[in-house]
Amino acid sequence: MGTQRLEGKTALVTGGSRGIGRAIAERLARDGAVVALTYARDESAAHDVVERIRKDGGRAFALHAELGRHGDATALWSAFDAQISHHATDQAVDIIVNNAGIGRSADLALLTEAGFDEVFAVNVRAPFFIVQEGLKRLRDAGRIINISSGAAHLAMPEAIAYGATKSALDNFTLNLAKQLGARGITANSVAPGIIDTDVNAGWLRGNPEAEAHASSLAALGRVGRPEDVADIAAFLASDDARWVTGRTIDATGGSGL
Template sequence: MRTRTLEGKIALVTGGSRGIGRAIAQRLGRDGATVAVAYARDETAANEVVERVQKDGGRAFALHAELGRHGDAASLWAAFDAHVDAYAPDGGVDIIVNNAGIGRSSALASLTEDAFDEVFAVNVRAPFFIVQQGLERLRDGGRIINISSGAARLALPEIIAYGATKGALDTFTLNLAKELGPRGITANSVAPGIIDTDVNASWLRGNPQAEAHAASLAALGRVGQPEDVADIVAFLASDDARWVTGRVIDATGGSGL
Protein backbone atom coordinates (compact mmCIF):
# COMPACT_ATOMS: atom_id res chain seq x y z
CA MET A 1 0.00 0.00 0.00
CA ARG A 2 1.35 3.44 -0.97
CA THR A 3 2.42 5.69 1.90
CA ARG A 4 0.38 8.89 1.81
CA THR A 5 3.33 11.21 2.34
CA LEU A 6 1.34 14.36 1.53
CA GLU A 7 -1.65 13.71 3.77
CA GLY A 8 -3.20 17.01 4.88
CA LYS A 9 -1.39 19.06 2.22
CA ILE A 10 -3.07 21.30 -0.35
CA ALA A 11 -1.56 21.34 -3.83
CA LEU A 12 -2.23 23.60 -6.82
CA VAL A 13 -1.27 22.24 -10.25
CA THR A 14 -1.65 24.55 -13.24
CA GLY A 15 -2.29 22.88 -16.57
CA GLY A 16 -3.52 19.93 -14.56
CA SER A 17 -6.07 18.55 -17.01
CA ARG A 18 -3.72 16.87 -19.48
CA GLY A 19 -0.26 15.48 -20.11
CA ILE A 20 2.39 16.04 -17.48
CA GLY A 21 0.05 18.15 -15.35
CA ARG A 22 -2.55 15.40 -15.28
CA ALA A 23 0.05 12.84 -14.16
CA ILE A 24 1.31 15.22 -11.48
CA ALA A 25 -2.17 15.92 -10.13
CA GLN A 26 -3.00 12.21 -9.98
CA ARG A 27 0.29 11.31 -8.28
CA LEU A 28 0.01 14.05 -5.65
CA GLY A 29 -3.56 12.94 -5.01
CA ARG A 30 -2.47 9.35 -4.50
CA ASP A 31 0.13 10.60 -2.05
CA GLY A 32 -2.59 12.21 0.04
CA ALA A 33 -2.65 15.84 -1.08
CA THR A 34 -5.88 17.64 -1.86
CA VAL A 35 -5.29 18.79 -5.43
CA ALA A 36 -6.60 21.91 -7.13
CA VAL A 37 -6.60 20.98 -10.82
CA ALA A 38 -6.31 24.25 -12.74
CA TYR A 39 -7.30 24.16 -16.40
CA ALA A 40 -7.53 26.69 -19.22
CA ARG A 41 -10.20 25.33 -21.57
CA ASP A 42 -11.05 21.65 -21.18
CA GLU A 43 -13.37 21.43 -18.18
CA THR A 44 -14.33 17.86 -19.04
CA ALA A 45 -10.73 16.70 -18.94
CA ALA A 46 -10.15 18.51 -15.63
CA ASN A 47 -13.20 16.85 -14.11
CA GLU A 48 -11.92 13.49 -15.32
CA VAL A 49 -8.69 14.11 -13.40
CA VAL A 50 -10.69 15.01 -10.29
CA GLU A 51 -12.69 11.80 -10.64
CA ARG A 52 -9.51 9.76 -11.08
CA VAL A 53 -8.01 11.23 -7.93
CA GLN A 54 -11.20 10.52 -6.02
CA LYS A 55 -11.32 6.91 -7.28
CA ASP A 56 -7.79 6.49 -5.98
CA GLY A 57 -8.97 7.61 -2.54
CA GLY A 58 -7.84 11.22 -2.76
CA ARG A 59 -9.48 14.63 -2.83
CA ALA A 60 -9.45 17.14 -5.68
CA PHE A 61 -11.36 19.96 -7.27
CA ALA A 62 -11.15 21.68 -10.65
CA LEU A 63 -10.78 25.41 -11.18
CA HIS A 64 -10.76 27.46 -14.35
CA ALA A 65 -7.58 29.47 -14.92
CA GLU A 66 -6.79 30.71 -18.41
CA LEU A 67 -3.27 32.09 -18.29
CA GLY A 68 -1.44 34.57 -20.50
CA ARG A 69 -3.49 37.69 -19.80
CA HIS A 70 -3.03 40.50 -17.30
CA GLY A 71 -4.92 39.62 -14.15
CA ASP A 72 -4.68 35.87 -14.76
CA ALA A 73 -2.97 35.15 -11.44
CA ALA A 74 -5.58 37.11 -9.51
CA SER A 75 -8.36 35.20 -11.30
CA LEU A 76 -6.69 31.87 -10.53
CA TRP A 77 -6.37 32.63 -6.82
CA ALA A 78 -9.94 33.93 -6.68
CA ALA A 79 -11.12 30.60 -8.10
CA PHE A 80 -8.89 28.75 -5.64
CA ASP A 81 -10.27 30.74 -2.70
CA ALA A 82 -13.83 29.95 -3.78
CA HIS A 83 -13.18 26.20 -3.47
CA VAL A 84 -10.49 25.63 -0.88
CA ASP A 85 -12.51 26.48 2.24
CA ALA A 86 -14.16 23.07 2.05
CA TYR A 87 -10.73 21.45 2.41
CA ALA A 88 -8.61 24.00 4.31
CA PRO A 89 -10.51 26.59 6.38
CA ASP A 90 -7.42 28.84 6.54
CA GLY A 91 -7.29 29.04 2.74
CA GLY A 92 -3.67 27.93 2.71
CA VAL A 93 -1.69 26.05 0.09
CA ASP A 94 1.38 23.86 0.63
CA ILE A 95 2.50 22.97 -2.89
CA ILE A 96 2.43 25.15 -6.02
CA VAL A 97 3.26 23.39 -9.29
CA ASN A 98 3.64 25.78 -12.21
CA ASN A 99 3.15 23.31 -15.04
CA ALA A 100 0.95 25.16 -17.55
CA GLY A 101 2.87 26.36 -20.56
CA ILE A 102 3.01 26.87 -24.31
CA GLY A 103 5.17 24.05 -25.61
CA ARG A 104 6.40 25.32 -28.95
CA SER A 105 7.62 28.47 -30.66
CA SER A 106 9.01 29.45 -34.06
CA ALA A 107 12.58 29.99 -35.18
CA LEU A 108 14.21 33.42 -34.91
CA ALA A 109 13.47 34.57 -38.44
CA SER A 110 9.76 33.73 -38.34
CA LEU A 111 8.84 34.49 -34.72
CA THR A 112 6.33 37.34 -34.45
CA GLU A 113 6.13 39.84 -31.62
CA ASP A 114 2.67 38.56 -30.68
CA ALA A 115 3.87 34.96 -30.51
CA PHE A 116 6.88 36.02 -28.45
CA ASP A 117 4.67 37.93 -26.02
CA GLU A 118 2.26 35.00 -25.72
CA VAL A 119 4.85 32.36 -24.87
CA PHE A 120 6.50 34.61 -22.27
CA ALA A 121 3.14 35.61 -20.80
CA VAL A 122 2.12 32.00 -20.19
CA ASN A 123 5.50 30.43 -19.41
CA VAL A 124 7.13 33.20 -17.35
CA ARG A 125 4.80 36.02 -16.35
CA ALA A 126 2.00 33.76 -15.15
CA PRO A 127 4.20 31.63 -12.83
CA PHE A 128 5.85 34.79 -11.49
CA PHE A 129 2.59 36.41 -10.43
CA ILE A 130 0.97 33.15 -9.34
CA VAL A 131 3.78 32.79 -6.82
CA GLN A 132 3.83 36.48 -5.92
CA GLN A 133 0.12 36.56 -5.20
CA GLY A 134 0.17 33.14 -3.58
CA LEU A 135 2.79 33.96 -0.97
CA GLU A 136 0.24 35.01 1.64
CA ARG A 137 -1.46 31.64 1.17
CA LEU A 138 1.70 29.51 0.93
CA ARG A 139 2.40 27.93 4.28
CA ASP A 140 5.86 27.86 5.85
CA GLY A 141 7.65 24.68 4.83
CA GLY A 142 5.85 24.72 1.49
CA ARG A 143 7.02 23.71 -1.96
CA ILE A 144 7.23 25.56 -5.27
CA ILE A 145 7.93 23.32 -8.26
CA ASN A 146 8.30 24.87 -11.70
CA ILE A 147 8.14 22.68 -14.79
CA SER A 148 11.03 23.78 -16.97
CA SER A 149 12.53 21.96 -19.95
CA GLY A 150 15.74 20.42 -21.17
CA ALA A 151 15.50 23.09 -23.88
CA ALA A 152 16.81 25.60 -21.33
CA ARG A 153 20.29 24.02 -21.49
CA LEU A 154 20.42 23.02 -25.16
CA ALA A 155 20.75 25.11 -28.31
CA LEU A 156 17.49 24.52 -30.18
CA PRO A 157 17.09 27.50 -32.54
CA GLU A 158 13.82 26.15 -33.95
CA ILE A 159 12.13 26.81 -30.57
CA ILE A 160 14.31 29.72 -29.48
CA ALA A 161 11.68 31.69 -27.53
CA TYR A 162 10.37 28.61 -25.74
CA GLY A 163 13.88 27.73 -24.57
CA ALA A 164 14.38 31.30 -23.40
CA THR A 165 11.20 31.16 -21.30
CA LYS A 166 12.41 28.04 -19.54
CA GLY A 167 15.80 29.60 -18.86
CA ALA A 168 13.98 32.55 -17.29
CA LEU A 169 11.85 30.16 -15.23
CA ASP A 170 14.97 28.46 -13.88
CA THR A 171 16.41 31.83 -12.84
CA PHE A 172 13.11 32.62 -11.14
CA THR A 173 13.36 29.31 -9.27
CA LEU A 174 16.88 30.12 -8.09
CA ASN A 175 15.83 33.47 -6.69
CA LEU A 176 12.72 32.06 -5.03
CA ALA A 177 14.87 29.50 -3.21
CA LYS A 178 17.05 32.26 -1.78
CA GLU A 179 14.20 34.58 -0.84
CA LEU A 180 11.86 32.01 0.67
CA GLY A 181 14.41 29.75 2.32
CA PRO A 182 14.07 31.47 5.71
CA ARG A 183 10.44 30.27 5.75
CA GLY A 184 11.48 26.69 5.08
CA ILE A 185 9.96 26.90 1.58
CA THR A 186 11.86 25.10 -1.16
CA ALA A 187 11.79 26.04 -4.84
CA ASN A 188 13.00 23.73 -7.59
CA SER A 189 12.61 23.24 -11.33
CA VAL A 190 12.01 19.94 -13.10
CA ALA A 191 13.26 19.87 -16.69
CA PRO A 192 11.68 17.19 -18.91
CA GLY A 193 12.91 16.20 -22.36
CA ILE A 194 10.64 14.74 -25.03
CA ILE A 195 7.54 13.36 -23.30
CA ASP A 196 4.76 11.35 -24.92
CA THR A 197 1.89 13.80 -24.42
CA ASP A 198 -0.86 15.29 -26.59
CA VAL A 199 1.45 18.24 -27.34
CA ASN A 200 3.86 15.93 -29.17
CA ALA A 201 1.25 13.50 -30.50
CA SER A 202 1.05 15.00 -34.01
CA TRP A 203 4.65 14.15 -34.87
CA LEU A 204 5.48 11.39 -32.37
CA ARG A 205 2.59 8.94 -32.06
CA GLY A 206 2.06 6.49 -34.87
CA ASN A 207 5.40 7.47 -36.41
CA PRO A 208 7.97 4.72 -35.69
CA GLN A 209 10.83 6.73 -37.20
CA ALA A 210 10.07 9.78 -35.07
CA GLU A 211 9.69 7.66 -31.96
CA ALA A 212 12.95 5.86 -32.62
CA HIS A 213 14.75 9.16 -33.14
CA ALA A 214 13.29 10.66 -29.96
CA ALA A 215 14.26 7.57 -28.00
CA SER A 216 17.81 7.68 -29.37
CA LEU A 217 18.33 11.15 -27.91
CA ALA A 218 17.99 9.84 -24.36
CA ALA A 219 20.77 7.87 -22.72
CA LEU A 220 18.09 5.58 -21.29
CA GLY A 221 16.89 4.77 -24.79
CA ARG A 222 13.18 5.52 -24.73
CA VAL A 223 10.66 8.34 -24.93
CA GLY A 224 9.67 9.82 -21.58
CA GLN A 225 6.23 9.31 -20.07
CA PRO A 226 4.27 11.87 -18.01
CA GLU A 227 4.63 9.63 -14.94
CA ASP A 228 8.43 9.88 -15.20
CA VAL A 229 8.11 13.59 -14.47
CA ALA A 230 5.26 13.28 -11.97
CA ASP A 231 7.28 10.94 -9.76
CA ILE A 232 10.11 13.47 -9.53
CA VAL A 233 7.63 16.21 -8.66
CA ALA A 234 6.16 13.99 -5.93
CA PHE A 235 9.61 13.57 -4.42
CA LEU A 236 10.25 17.32 -4.43
CA ALA A 237 6.83 17.91 -2.85
CA SER A 238 7.57 15.48 -0.04
CA ASP A 239 9.50 15.92 3.17
CA ASP A 240 12.20 13.67 1.72
CA ALA A 241 13.28 16.64 -0.43
CA ARG A 242 13.41 19.12 2.45
CA TRP A 243 17.14 19.79 1.88
CA VAL A 244 16.88 20.31 -1.90
CA THR A 245 16.24 23.85 -3.13
CA GLY A 246 17.26 26.15 -5.94
CA ARG A 247 17.99 23.20 -8.22
CA VAL A 248 17.05 22.23 -11.76
CA ILE A 249 16.35 18.49 -11.74
CA ASP A 250 17.05 16.98 -15.16
CA ALA A 251 14.19 14.75 -16.28
CA THR A 252 15.29 14.11 -19.85
CA GLY A 253 16.47 10.52 -19.45
CA GLY A 254 19.99 11.73 -20.15
CA SER A 255 19.31 13.62 -23.37
CA GLY A 256 22.18 15.59 -24.84
CA LEU A 257 24.90 13.94 -22.77
Protein backbone atom coordinates in the same frame (compact mmCIF):
# COMPACT_ATOMS: atom_id res chain seq x y z
CA MET B 1 -3.91 5.16 -2.45
CA GLY B 2 -0.18 5.60 -1.89
CA THR B 3 1.93 6.22 1.20
CA GLN B 4 -0.07 9.35 2.23
CA ARG B 5 3.16 11.26 2.91
CA LEU B 6 1.37 14.44 1.83
CA GLU B 7 -1.63 13.93 4.11
CA GLY B 8 -2.85 17.29 5.40
CA LYS B 9 -1.21 19.18 2.52
CA THR B 10 -2.87 21.19 -0.22
CA ALA B 11 -1.38 21.48 -3.71
CA LEU B 12 -2.09 23.73 -6.67
CA VAL B 13 -1.14 22.27 -10.06
CA THR B 14 -1.56 24.53 -13.08
CA GLY B 15 -2.33 22.86 -16.38
CA GLY B 16 -3.47 19.76 -14.56
CA SER B 17 -6.03 18.47 -17.04
CA ARG B 18 -3.64 16.54 -19.29
CA GLY B 19 -0.10 15.31 -19.84
CA ILE B 20 2.54 16.02 -17.24
CA GLY B 21 0.20 18.19 -15.17
CA ARG B 22 -2.39 15.44 -14.98
CA ALA B 23 0.21 12.90 -13.91
CA ILE B 24 1.49 15.26 -11.21
CA ALA B 25 -2.02 15.98 -9.92
CA GLU B 26 -2.84 12.27 -9.73
CA ARG B 27 0.45 11.41 -8.02
CA LEU B 28 0.17 14.17 -5.38
CA ALA B 29 -3.40 13.09 -4.68
CA ARG B 30 -2.27 9.46 -4.25
CA ASP B 31 0.25 10.74 -1.73
CA GLY B 32 -2.58 12.31 0.27
CA ALA B 33 -2.68 15.95 -0.82
CA VAL B 34 -5.85 17.86 -1.62
CA VAL B 35 -5.19 18.91 -5.22
CA ALA B 36 -6.54 21.99 -6.97
CA LEU B 37 -5.84 21.60 -10.68
CA THR B 38 -6.34 24.30 -13.27
CA TYR B 39 -7.41 24.10 -16.88
CA ALA B 40 -7.68 26.69 -19.63
CA ARG B 41 -10.19 25.25 -22.10
CA ASP B 42 -10.93 21.56 -21.70
CA GLU B 43 -13.33 21.48 -18.76
CA SER B 44 -14.33 17.90 -19.52
CA ALA B 45 -10.74 16.66 -19.30
CA ALA B 46 -10.19 18.50 -16.02
CA HIS B 47 -13.29 17.01 -14.43
CA ASP B 48 -12.25 13.59 -15.71
CA VAL B 49 -9.00 13.95 -13.75
CA VAL B 50 -10.92 15.02 -10.65
CA GLU B 51 -13.29 12.08 -10.92
CA ARG B 52 -10.44 9.64 -11.43
CA ILE B 53 -8.68 10.99 -8.35
CA ARG B 54 -11.84 10.76 -6.27
CA LYS B 55 -12.56 7.25 -7.52
CA ASP B 56 -9.12 6.24 -6.26
CA GLY B 57 -9.89 7.70 -2.85
CA GLY B 58 -8.19 11.07 -3.29
CA ARG B 59 -9.38 14.65 -3.03
CA ALA B 60 -9.31 17.13 -5.88
CA PHE B 61 -11.18 19.95 -7.57
CA ALA B 62 -10.79 21.85 -10.82
CA LEU B 63 -10.35 25.57 -11.41
CA HIS B 64 -10.82 27.38 -14.71
CA ALA B 65 -7.80 29.62 -15.28
CA GLU B 66 -6.73 31.10 -18.61
CA LEU B 67 -3.15 32.16 -18.09
CA GLY B 68 -1.22 34.74 -20.05
CA ARG B 69 -3.58 37.63 -19.35
CA HIS B 70 -3.11 40.53 -16.98
CA GLY B 71 -4.87 39.68 -13.74
CA ASP B 72 -4.73 35.92 -14.36
CA ALA B 73 -3.01 35.13 -11.05
CA THR B 74 -5.49 37.15 -9.02
CA ALA B 75 -8.40 35.44 -10.77
CA LEU B 76 -6.88 32.01 -10.21
CA TRP B 77 -6.36 32.53 -6.49
CA SER B 78 -9.81 34.04 -6.09
CA ALA B 79 -11.27 30.89 -7.61
CA PHE B 80 -9.07 28.82 -5.29
CA ASP B 81 -10.26 30.76 -2.23
CA ALA B 82 -13.89 30.27 -3.25
CA GLN B 83 -13.57 26.48 -3.39
CA ILE B 84 -10.87 25.41 -0.97
CA SER B 85 -13.08 25.62 2.13
CA HIS B 86 -15.16 22.75 0.72
CA HIS B 87 -12.10 20.49 0.57
CA ALA B 88 -9.68 21.55 3.31
CA THR B 89 -9.74 23.10 6.78
CA ASP B 90 -8.26 26.46 5.76
CA GLN B 91 -7.28 28.53 2.71
CA ALA B 92 -3.56 27.82 2.90
CA VAL B 93 -1.52 26.01 0.27
CA ASP B 94 1.58 23.89 0.78
CA ILE B 95 2.68 23.06 -2.78
CA ILE B 96 2.57 25.21 -5.89
CA VAL B 97 3.36 23.45 -9.17
CA ASN B 98 3.75 25.80 -12.12
CA ASN B 99 3.22 23.33 -14.93
CA ALA B 100 0.97 25.16 -17.42
CA GLY B 101 2.83 26.36 -20.48
CA ILE B 102 2.76 26.63 -24.23
CA GLY B 103 5.36 25.30 -26.61
CA ARG B 104 4.46 27.34 -29.65
CA SER B 105 7.56 29.19 -30.75
CA ALA B 106 8.95 29.87 -34.20
CA ASP B 107 12.56 30.47 -35.18
CA LEU B 108 14.18 33.90 -35.10
CA ALA B 109 13.16 34.79 -38.65
CA LEU B 110 9.49 33.88 -38.24
CA LEU B 111 8.74 34.74 -34.62
CA THR B 112 6.31 37.65 -34.35
CA GLU B 113 6.05 40.12 -31.49
CA ALA B 114 2.62 38.71 -30.66
CA GLY B 115 3.98 35.17 -30.56
CA PHE B 116 6.89 36.26 -28.39
CA ASP B 117 4.58 38.06 -25.97
CA GLU B 118 2.22 35.08 -25.75
CA VAL B 119 4.82 32.47 -24.89
CA PHE B 120 6.47 34.71 -22.29
CA ALA B 121 3.12 35.69 -20.78
CA VAL B 122 2.08 32.08 -20.20
CA ASN B 123 5.45 30.50 -19.42
CA VAL B 124 7.10 33.25 -17.37
CA ARG B 125 4.77 36.05 -16.32
CA ALA B 126 1.99 33.75 -15.13
CA PRO B 127 4.21 31.65 -12.82
CA PHE B 128 5.81 34.83 -11.45
CA PHE B 129 2.53 36.38 -10.39
CA ILE B 130 0.97 33.08 -9.32
CA VAL B 131 3.79 32.75 -6.81
CA GLN B 132 3.67 36.43 -5.85
CA GLU B 133 -0.05 36.24 -5.14
CA GLY B 134 0.24 32.78 -3.62
CA LEU B 135 2.88 33.68 -1.03
CA LYS B 136 0.28 35.07 1.35
CA ARG B 137 -1.30 31.59 1.33
CA LEU B 138 1.84 29.44 1.13
CA ARG B 139 2.70 27.88 4.46
CA ASP B 140 6.21 27.92 5.88
CA ALA B 141 8.14 24.82 4.76
CA GLY B 142 6.09 24.87 1.56
CA ARG B 143 7.19 23.77 -1.89
CA ILE B 144 7.37 25.57 -5.23
CA ILE B 145 7.99 23.34 -8.24
CA ASN B 146 8.43 24.87 -11.67
CA ILE B 147 8.19 22.62 -14.71
CA SER B 148 10.96 23.75 -17.00
CA SER B 149 12.43 21.94 -20.02
CA GLY B 150 15.64 20.43 -21.24
CA ALA B 151 15.34 23.05 -23.99
CA ALA B 152 16.43 25.68 -21.47
CA HIS B 153 19.99 24.41 -21.71
CA LEU B 154 20.19 23.40 -25.35
CA ALA B 155 20.51 25.35 -28.59
CA MET B 156 17.15 24.88 -30.34
CA PRO B 157 16.84 27.70 -32.89
CA GLU B 158 13.50 26.34 -34.12
CA ALA B 159 11.99 27.10 -30.68
CA ILE B 160 14.15 30.01 -29.60
CA ALA B 161 11.58 31.90 -27.54
CA TYR B 162 10.26 28.76 -25.83
CA GLY B 163 13.77 27.84 -24.68
CA ALA B 164 14.30 31.38 -23.43
CA THR B 165 11.14 31.21 -21.33
CA LYS B 166 12.30 28.05 -19.63
CA SER B 167 15.72 29.56 -18.94
CA ALA B 168 13.92 32.49 -17.33
CA LEU B 169 11.82 30.09 -15.27
CA ASP B 170 14.96 28.37 -13.98
CA ASN B 171 16.42 31.73 -12.94
CA PHE B 172 13.12 32.54 -11.22
CA THR B 173 13.54 29.28 -9.29
CA LEU B 174 17.00 30.30 -8.11
CA ASN B 175 15.77 33.64 -6.83
CA LEU B 176 12.76 32.10 -5.09
CA ALA B 177 15.01 29.60 -3.32
CA LYS B 178 17.25 32.40 -2.05
CA GLN B 179 14.43 34.70 -1.01
CA LEU B 180 12.14 32.15 0.64
CA GLY B 181 14.68 29.87 2.28
CA ALA B 182 14.35 31.62 5.63
CA ARG B 183 10.76 30.38 5.76
CA GLY B 184 11.82 26.82 5.00
CA ILE B 185 10.21 27.03 1.57
CA THR B 186 12.05 25.19 -1.19
CA ALA B 187 11.92 26.09 -4.87
CA ASN B 188 13.09 23.74 -7.60
CA SER B 189 12.67 23.19 -11.33
CA VAL B 190 12.10 19.92 -13.15
CA ALA B 191 13.34 19.87 -16.75
CA PRO B 192 11.77 17.12 -18.90
CA GLY B 193 12.98 16.06 -22.31
CA ILE B 194 10.69 14.49 -24.93
CA ILE B 195 7.61 13.17 -23.16
CA ASP B 196 4.83 11.12 -24.71
CA THR B 197 1.94 13.56 -24.20
CA ASP B 198 -0.87 14.90 -26.37
CA VAL B 199 1.35 17.86 -27.25
CA ASN B 200 3.81 15.54 -28.99
CA ALA B 201 1.27 13.03 -30.24
CA GLY B 202 1.03 14.48 -33.75
CA TRP B 203 4.61 13.69 -34.68
CA LEU B 204 5.48 10.96 -32.17
CA ARG B 205 2.66 8.46 -31.75
CA GLY B 206 2.15 5.95 -34.52
CA ASN B 207 5.43 6.97 -36.14
CA PRO B 208 8.05 4.27 -35.47
CA GLU B 209 10.87 6.30 -37.01
CA ALA B 210 10.10 9.36 -34.90
CA GLU B 211 9.82 7.26 -31.76
CA ALA B 212 13.09 5.49 -32.51
CA HIS B 213 14.85 8.80 -33.06
CA ALA B 214 13.40 10.34 -29.88
CA SER B 215 14.38 7.24 -27.90
CA SER B 216 17.92 7.36 -29.25
CA LEU B 217 18.42 10.83 -27.80
CA ALA B 218 18.07 9.55 -24.23
CA ALA B 219 20.79 7.55 -22.53
CA LEU B 220 18.04 5.38 -21.05
CA GLY B 221 16.87 4.51 -24.56
CA ARG B 222 13.17 5.38 -24.52
CA VAL B 223 10.73 8.25 -24.71
CA GLY B 224 9.75 9.72 -21.37
CA ARG B 225 6.33 9.24 -19.84
CA PRO B 226 4.36 11.80 -17.80
CA GLU B 227 4.73 9.58 -14.74
CA ASP B 228 8.51 9.86 -14.98
CA VAL B 229 8.20 13.60 -14.33
CA ALA B 230 5.37 13.28 -11.82
CA ASP B 231 7.42 11.01 -9.58
CA ILE B 232 10.22 13.58 -9.43
CA ALA B 233 7.71 16.30 -8.60
CA ALA B 234 6.29 14.12 -5.84
CA PHE B 235 9.75 13.71 -4.33
CA LEU B 236 10.33 17.48 -4.40
CA ALA B 237 6.92 18.04 -2.80
CA SER B 238 7.69 15.67 0.06
CA ASP B 239 9.66 16.11 3.25
CA ASP B 240 12.31 13.83 1.74
CA ALA B 241 13.39 16.81 -0.39
CA ARG B 242 13.54 19.31 2.48
CA TRP B 243 17.27 19.95 1.88
CA VAL B 244 17.02 20.41 -1.89
CA THR B 245 16.39 23.92 -3.16
CA GLY B 246 17.39 26.16 -6.02
CA ARG B 247 18.08 23.17 -8.26
CA THR B 248 16.99 22.21 -11.76
CA ILE B 249 16.43 18.46 -11.82
CA ASP B 250 17.20 16.96 -15.22
CA ALA B 251 14.31 14.73 -16.29
CA THR B 252 15.42 14.01 -19.84
CA GLY B 253 16.52 10.42 -19.32
CA GLY B 254 20.08 11.49 -20.02
CA SER B 255 19.46 13.28 -23.33
CA GLY B 256 22.42 15.10 -24.76
CA LEU B 257 25.08 13.33 -22.71
